[in-house]
Amino acid sequence: MYCVNQIRPPDIESCNTHACELIWITGEWTECSSSCGQGYRQRLVSCSEVHVENDNYEYSHQSLSNCPGTPPESYMPCNLDPCPPPQEWRVGIWGQCSVSCGDGVMERMVQCLAADGQENNRCTWENKPEARKVCKNPSCHLPSSCGEVQTLNGPLPDSEYLLNIQGKTLKVYCAEMQTDTPQEYISLMAAEGENFSEIFGYRLNDPTQCPANGSRREDCDCRRDYTTAGITTFSKVRLDISKMNIITTDWKFAFTHEGKSVPFATAGDCYSAARCPQGQFRINLSGTGFRVSDDTSWISQGNNAVADVQKSQDGSRVSGMCGGYCGKCAPSSGSSLAVTVESI
Known part of the structure; x- marks a missing residue:
C-alpha cells in the first residue's frame, strides 16, 4: 500500500542482445x-x-x-606410394612326352608375371603350378636286349638302340651285331676324367710314413717300380642285362694310358703301410639312365689296405681313394658292379 505512488521496477529485461x-x-x-x-x-x-x-x-x-x-x-x-602391380603364375602348353612309349615326363614353361607382362619373383611359391609331370604314351613293344634287336631286324651295324630295361626306355650301345653274340654297353656321357681306374705306381722308400699329410705328390722319397700299376679310362662299359651288372674287366671301349689295364671301379697302390692311399677311381653315370645300386659296396684287399669311397645321393657318381702296402679296393661282388635304372 505504501508503493502505490511508486513506479514499479521491471521484472524482465533483455540480455544477450547481439546477434548469435x-x-x-x-x-x-x-x-x-x-x-x-x-x-x-x-x-x-x-x-x-x-x-x-x-x-x-x-x-x-x-x-x-x-x-x-x-x-x-x-x-x-x-x-601414398604406388601399389605393386599384381603378379600371377602363367603357364605354357605341355611339351611332348619324353618317350615314344611307356613312362616318361612332360614339361612346360611356368613364369611369374606382373600386370605389365614383366617377369619377376613376387608370386606365391606355394601356389606355383607344376612344370614337370609323368606321362604315359600308349604301350608299345621294345626289344629288351641287343640280341632281340638283331632277331627282329636282322644284322645291323653296331650303334645305339632303344631297349626296354626294367620297364624304362633307355639307349644302349649294341656291339658285335654282325655276330651270333651281340653285347650291350652303356655309353658314358661324362668326360674320361670322370670314368677311370688307377693303380698308383710309386712306392715310398720308407713305407711307414705318410708324407705331405697324405696329399698326393710325385716328388716324394720313393721309387716307381710297382709292376701292377696302370691307369685306364672308359668311354663305354659292358652291361650284363640279365643280371643288371657292369662287367668291370671288359676293356673293349677302354684305353690304358700307361702300365697294366685296371678294372672299372677299382683303385690301389703299394705306396705306404700308414693308411695313406694314393690310387683313385671315379664313376660317373650321369645322363645314361643308369645308377649304381644302393646296396653296392667296396671291399679292401691286400696288405694294410684302406678304402675311402664316396657315393652321390642319387647313385650316379662314385669316387674312391684306395691303397695299402700293397692293397686295393674293388666292388664287393668281384668283377661286376650292380646297377639299376634311374627313377623318373
Whole structure:
C-alpha cells in the first residue's frame, strides 16, 4: 500500500542482445582409406550457433543450410606410394612326352608375371603350378636286349638302340651285331676324367710314413717300380642285362694310358703301410639312365689296405681313394658292379 505512488521496477529485461554467430565446426581428418595408391580422408563438418556467456562459449547445432558461405571439405584425396602391380603364375602348353612309349615326363614353361607382362619373383611359391609331370604314351613293344634287336631286324651295324630295361626306355650301345653274340654297353656321357681306374705306381722308400699329410705328390722319397700299376679310362662299359651288372674287366671301349689295364671301379697302390692311399677311381653315370645300386659296396684287399669311397645321393657318381702296402679296393661282388635304372 505504501508503493502505490511508486513506479514499479521491471521484472524482465533483455540480455544477450547481439546477434548469435553461426560458424562451421570441423573434426580431425581420419587416416587414409588405402594403404597404397589413391585413397581418401574424411572429417566431421557441422554448423553451430555460438553463445558467449561470461566469456564461456556454448554451441548449439544448426542445419547446415543456416551457416554462411561454402562448407569446408569433408573428404580429401590422399596419395601414398604406388601399389605393386599384381603378379600371377602363367603357364605354357605341355611339351611332348619324353618317350615314344611307356613312362616318361612332360614339361612346360611356368613364369611369374606382373600386370605389365614383366617377369619377376613376387608370386606365391606355394601356389606355383607344376612344370614337370609323368606321362604315359600308349604301350608299345621294345626289344629288351641287343640280341632281340638283331632277331627282329636282322644284322645291323653296331650303334645305339632303344631297349626296354626294367620297364624304362633307355639307349644302349649294341656291339658285335654282325655276330651270333651281340653285347650291350652303356655309353658314358661324362668326360674320361670322370670314368677311370688307377693303380698308383710309386712306392715310398720308407713305407711307414705318410708324407705331405697324405696329399698326393710325385716328388716324394720313393721309387716307381710297382709292376701292377696302370691307369685306364672308359668311354663305354659292358652291361650284363640279365643280371643288371657292369662287367668291370671288359676293356673293349677302354684305353690304358700307361702300365697294366685296371678294372672299372677299382683303385690301389703299394705306396705306404700308414693308411695313406694314393690310387683313385671315379664313376660317373650321369645322363645314361643308369645308377649304381644302393646296396653296392667296396671291399679292401691286400696288405694294410684302406678304402675311402664316396657315393652321390642319387647313385650316379662314385669316387674312391684306395691303397695299402700293397692293397686295393674293388666292388664287393668281384668283377661286376650292380646297377639299376634311374627313377623318373
